[in-house]
Amino acid sequence: MYHVVLTDTAPAKERHMKSLRHAAGASLAVVAVAVSGCTYASEESAASEGNSSNGGPSSSTEIIGSIKKDPTLAAMVPDDIRESGTLRNGTAANYAPAEFIDTDGSTVVGFDVDYVKAIGKLMGLQVTTTNSAFPSLIPAIGSKYDLSASSFTITPERQNQVTLTSYFKAGYSMAVPKGNPKRISPDDLCGHSVAVQTGTAQQTAAQQKSKKCTEAGKKPIDLLSYESQSDATTNVAGGKADVLYADSVITGYAIKQTSKLEALGNITDASMFGVATAKNDGGLSKAIQAATQKLIDDGTMKKLLTSWGTEDGLIETSQVNPES
Numbered sequence: 001m002y003h004v005v006l007t008d009t010a011p012a013k014e015r016h017m018k019s020l021r022h023a024a025g026a027s028l029a030v031v032a033v034a035v036s037g038c039t040y041a042s043e044e045s046a047a048s049e050g051n052s053s054n055g056g057p058s059s060s061t062e063i064i065g066s067i068k069k070d071p072t073l074a075a076m077v078p079d080d081i082r083e084s085g086t087l088r089n090g091t092a093a094n095y096a097p098a099e100f101i102d103t104d105g106s107t108v109v110g111f112d113v114d115y116v117k118a119i120g121k122l123m124g125l126q127v128t129t130t131n132s133a134f135p136s137l138i139p140a141i142g143s144k145y146d147l148s149a150s151s152f153t154i155t156p157e158r159q160n161q162v163t164l165t166s167y168f169k170a171g172y173s174m175a176v177p178k179g180n181p182k183r184i185s186p187d188d189l190c191g192h193s194v195a196v197q198t199g200t201a202q203q204t205a206a207q208q209k210s211k212k213c214t215e216a217g218k219k220p221i222d223l224l225s226y227e228s229q230s231d232a233t234t235n236v237a238g239g240k241a242d243v244l245y246a247d248s249v250i251t252g253y254a255i256k257q258t259s260k261l262e263a264l265g266n267i268t269d270a271s272m273f274g275v276a277t278a279k280n281d282g283g284l285s286k287a288i289q290a291a292t293q294k295l296i297d298d299g300t301m302k303k304l305l306t307s308w309g310t311e312d313g314l315i316e317t318s319q320v321n322p323e324s
Contacts, residue, residue: 060114060307063300067121073291074124078282081146087125089116090145092134094228095197097253097308098151101131111308112149115167116275118304119291133227135199138162142278147288151247153201154274154322163285164274165320167292168305168313171267172202173248175236175255178262182242186265191219195232195241198225202245205269237261249310272315272322285320292318 074082081087091099091112099110108129120127130145137148138161154164176184184192189206190213196203203225210221224241226232229250236244237260244251248267255261275292277285295301296318305311 060111060304063303063307064114064117064121067118067300069124070122070291070294073122073287073294076283076287076290077123077125078284078287080282081125081284082123085126087116087120087123087127088144088146089113089127089129090132090137090140090148091129091150092137093129093131094230095151095250096230096257097310098247098249099129099149100230111168111305111310112151114304114308115292115295115301116147116149118295118300119288122291122294123287134197138276141276142281146277146284148276150276151250152274152276153247154272155201158274158276159321161279162276163279163281163321164276165285165288165292166272166274166315166318166322167301168273168310169270169315170273170313171248171270172205172245173251173267174264175244175251175261176242176264177236177239178260180262180264184242184264189213189221189243190216191221192242193222193224193240194243194245195224195226195236196245197229197232198227200246201271202247206245233261249313253309273313274322289318289320 091108093099093101093108093110095110097110098112099108101107102109108131113129116129117127132140134150137145137150138158141148141162149167151170152158152164153170154166158164174186176182182192189209194206196206203223206221206223210223214220224232224235226235229246232241232246233244233254235241237254237258243264244254244261246254251263255263275285275288277288292301295304296314296316302311302314305314
């Protein structure tokens with residue numbers, strides 16, 4: 001393992017202004033190969049302050065740059081974090097367009113990353129984002145990370161482990177190879193291979209579907225679990241797995257980036273995403289909720305999501321530990 005500290009200077013955002021802002025190199029890891037440093041063996045830490053984009057006025061870099069410190073929100077930050085001047089974010093950077101490695105092979109980008117930078121600006125804090133394995137994120141919150149914004153669907157199981165503050169919504173959706181050559185029905189995945197990312201809500205949902213298959217006397221689902229979402233997508237696009245099962249925004253993004261996939265069925269199980277903090281976070285979750293609500297109310301959140309083509313995930317109200 002290695003740990004590299006990088007200044008976030010890659011001109012990432014202008015490449016995402018059309019068709020979910022293009023993300024041509026690193027994000028094509030979702031359809032071809034797992035590209036350039038997007039591995040769990042490595043950890044990439046990127047400071048939030050310096051990303052210099054040449055994009056237009058709607059680029060997320062310029063949106064974030066226009067955000068000013070809010071003294072009221074800054075005062076809500078726990079003393080130890082405020083004194084450090086840094087908000088430490090952990091994420092699994094292989095879940096485009098939420099969080100992934102940019103074309104430079106090192107910089108972590110995505111709408112989750114930009115969102116944390118935005119709340120950091122309101123709090124008067126520099127943000128560092130570290131890339132790590134998805135299953136390792138929650139156990140490290142409160143020690144290695146102050147928070148984790150990594151597309152966590154809010155579930156009772158996760159709420160037993162951490163505090164989750166809502167900021168986005170998405171459903172579950174599936175994709176199959178173009179033309180659906182195996183004529184798979186979204187209502188019957190029994191006997192088919194389903195690719196998911198390890199530790200996701202879709203992995204749990206697929207396990208539940210497989211149990212119902214066996215209870216009905218059918219073949220179970222052949223559940224293929226990958227540490228990287230890009231590996232799951234690549235194997236479906238390449239015909240090694242029958243169905244991709246992921247958050248709707250992730251599946252939709254993968255379909256837009258390749259001619260090899262198409263949607264299977266409709267979006268289901270609409271759920272909130274939550275920023276994870278420690279169960280006893282000293283009030284950090286309250287500060288995050290207030291900062292998130294400010295971004296929603298003043299239109300900044302909509303601008304940020306629109307810059308990534310994910311504005312459908314905009315919510316009206318942020319809550320700490322909402323009912324899941």
